[in-house]
Amino acid sequence: GASIRIGIAGYGNLGRGVQAAIAKNPDMELVGVYTRRDPAALSLPGGATAFHMDELAQHTEDIDVLVLCGGSKSDLPEQGPALAAMFNTVDSFDTHAKIPEHFAAVDAPATSAGKTALISAGWDPGMFSINRVYGEALLPDGETYTFWGRGLSQGHSDAIRRVPGVAGGVQYTIPSTEAIAKVRAGERPTLSTREKHVRECFVVLEDGADAEAVREAIVTMEHYFDQYDTTVNFIDAATLASEHSSMPHGGFVFRSGNTTDEHSQVIEYSLTLQSNPEFTSSVLVAYARAVHKMNQAGQIGAKTVFDVAPGLLSPKSPEQLRAELL
Ligand SMILES: NC(=O)C1=CN([C@@H]2O[C@H](COP(=O)(O)OP(=O)(O)OC[C@H]3O[C@@H](n4cnc5c(N)ncnc54)[C@H](OP(=O)(O)O)[C@@H]3O)[C@@H](O)[C@H]2O)C=CC1
Numbered sequence: 001g002a003s004i005r006i007g008i009a010g011y012g013n014l015g016r017g018v019q020a021a022i023a024k025n026p027d028m029e030l031v032g033v034y035t036r037r038d039p040a041a042l043s044l045p046g047g048a049t050a051f052h053m054d055e056l057a058q059h060t061e062d063i064d065v066l067v068l069c070g071g072s073k074s075d076l077p078e079q080g081p082a083l084a085a086m087f088n089t090v091d092s093f094d095t096h097a098k099i100p101e102h103f104a105a106v107d108a109p110a111t112s113a114g115k116t117a118l119i120s121a122g123w124d125p126g127m128f129s130i131n132r133v134y135g136e137a138l139l140p141d142g143e144t145y146t147f148w149g150r151g152l153s154q155g156h157s158d159a160i161r162r163v164p165g166v167a168g169g170v171q172y173t174i175p176s177t178e179a180i181a182k183v184r185a186g187e188r189p190t191l192s193t194r195e196k197h198v199r200e201c202f203v204v205l206e207d208g209a210d211a212e213a214v215r216e217a218i219v220t221m222e223h224y225f226d227q228y229d230t231t232v233n234f235i236d237a238a239t240l241a242s243e244h245s246s247m248p249h250g251g252f253v254f255r256s257g258n259t260t261d262e263h264s265q266v267i268e269y270s271l272t273l274q275s276n277p278e279f280t281s282s283v284l285v286a287y288a289r290a291v292h293k294m295n296q297a298g299q300i301g302a303k304t305v306f307d308v309a310p311g312l313l314s315p316k317s318p319e320q321l322r323a324e325l326l
């Protein structure tokens, strides 16, 4: 059938990743990239067209699904509700504590407009969330563990870049290898947030910025850093560009439970990512396919990955799936 027409709202790591992911999905086409900056300032590969974000209102009939690639700290809370009033959307909102709030804020405009708005797709939240639900549902008597990294968290990197006085920066998440070893050994340790990961930031200051004020703003930041032991290293822009431009990540979700007193069972889902943004964008694009189908079926309002039947992610028909993959 006709291609699914995708728009990209926000051109950063995820925006570039969605562009690459569309090229890997023959049933999709890129209509345009929409940015709050000057479109002419964007160098888009592959002949894609850049528009200013304000032009989206004139393109509601040209886009089947708009993928929101803004940052969770400041962009998506505003862009999500505004754009769900005009488009079917997919976002990667990952401020876990605020997901119920974001869901409600997006649900109202999407429902009024008859649109479908999938929030918090990606890998965590996203694929890891699905595996946490599987684990608890399949092994009710057990414990769930999530570990990330060592790798670059885009959400935490976005968050530190929003701190006044910060010109650029990245954040690496480092898991406790001791905690991982215990969980892998089938122990079920009780681990506090602080015992599972530490966070390491590399920050480039704006001229004249107060380093100690920036450090304090980062390490005390609610929902992102306040529950972790966090270090902040100040570097120059050249070092950031040369030593911190690749964005590997990964991790695993672990469910360790008992089906009887005699038998323990273990579920493990793991990711090893050379590029966090490219993988996350591949997930967003697969969910864009599902959102397009869900809207055509009249399933409107806000949704999460828990609401999406797995078959909808596939370009294959239900008949093909039954014949090939069941
Ligand atoms: N659920 C999950 O598993 C995951 C979720 N995420 C989420 O994705 C969000 C976006 O991540 P990421 O793409 O890395 O964020 P970026 O910082 O790369 O981009 C965020 C926004 O900033 C603007 N921007 C990008 N580059 C520049 C620049 N050079 N100068 C000025 N503005 C710029 C863009 O908006 P504009 O073009 O309008 O200027 C862009 O949409 C994260 O905040 C995180 O919350 C990320 C990974 C996994």
Ligand SMILES: N[C@@H](C[C@H]1CC(C(=O)O)=NO1)C(=O)O
Residues within 6 Å of the ligand: 094, 122, 123, 124, 125, 148, 149, 151, 152, 153, 154, 155, 156, 172, 173, 249, 276
């Ligand atoms: N949403 C995360 C994806 C994973 C990575 C992560 C972390 O390192 O804290 N938490 O969830 C991201 O922005 O990279």
